[in-house]
Amino acid sequence: MKVCLICLFFLTALQDGDADERISRGMEGGNITVGCSFSFTGAKMYLCKEKCERENILIETRENRAQNGRYSIEFVKTGFISSVIYVNITNLNRSDSGWYRCCLGSIIPQYDDFYLDVTEAPNTLEPNWTPETFTATFLSFLSSTSVTTAATLTQRLNSSSSTTIQQFRTSPELKGETDPLLYVGLSLAVLIILLATALLIYCQRKNLHQKKGES
Template sequence: MKVRLTLICLFFLTALQDGETMRTYTENEEGNITVRCEFRYSGGKRFLCKETCEGKNILIVTTKDKDQRGRFSIRYERRNIFSFDFLHVSITDLKPSDSGRYRCRSDETLDGTLYDNFYLVVIEASTTTATTTSRRTTAAATAATTATAATQNLQLYVVLSLVVKIILLSTPLVIFCRKRRTMKSKDSAVETENDGVNHECLNIYETPPEFL
């Protein structure tokens, strides 16, 4: 991420020093990109250059509407005289070393616009992989946390369900036991009262006649 920001800042500063604002494109390493340059063209040659159109910096120079040199290719699209013509620039299998300023140019123009520039920033695969891995790790951690919370909620639900079932099942038994106990208490009271009467009767019968 730091590499990407540094490159972008560097390219913007260079553009400001050149006195112009340029388009900036960002792509990942090993990817492909196609950029459209536009200018009014009237000459016979098309150029694709990196930085400046001098010496080894000239990637493609051709009089054809289509041409390719290794990973670089161009396709010229002629328009009418009242609009800009297009030069489509393609780069395949991008490498970090491809980062920099590119220039599309014609050898002659009607309005003096000799070229169209753009910046390219290629992000290293290690940076992209690290970002992807970090996102996957975060997603996995979030999924694990969610699964744990769901398991805990399920366990709590099962426990509460069992408690409710036990309460519902035990309630009739408790009521029955209480009724049984109440009935036994009443029976015991009646038996005690009868026993008292019987004892009194026995006492009467057992009293000697002389005391009667």
């Protein structure tokens, strides 16, 4: 009996020593499943955030399956005495990052720890612009816009740009605080808009001349 207890404590120590190398990664808003392995079976299961103390205990059960909100665990026997506790966490958020502990047994508990690293989800609202998508979008805009509309757009852009720059110059909140790079950025933005508009007008006029030549 003493030999068995010594072996059990030795195996538990080995599990705690390997915990530092266990890192599971998930993405914000997603789900994750992690398996905690044990060399012996037990009647009671725990899932804890950090150490299994008081409010850190997320799940405590004697059943093979249990759930508490976004957390759930399932006990699966994988061998004569070996077993796995599968931990599932849904709808991950950044605050879920940290150490977790699976615990099996109550008299002589076994532990298996893992670290959960939740990364920020990519911003899917930003358009994924490529040269092909930009060209297709621009050509579609050209085909649906007339020369008159382009000329009106040019006038409005010129007026809007002048008004914006004038507001930055006269705004009392920005006097003495405006970065020179701001003027450079605004000038470049206006230049790009004017060049795009000029290209739009040129293409429209070219299309009109081609249509007249064909007729």
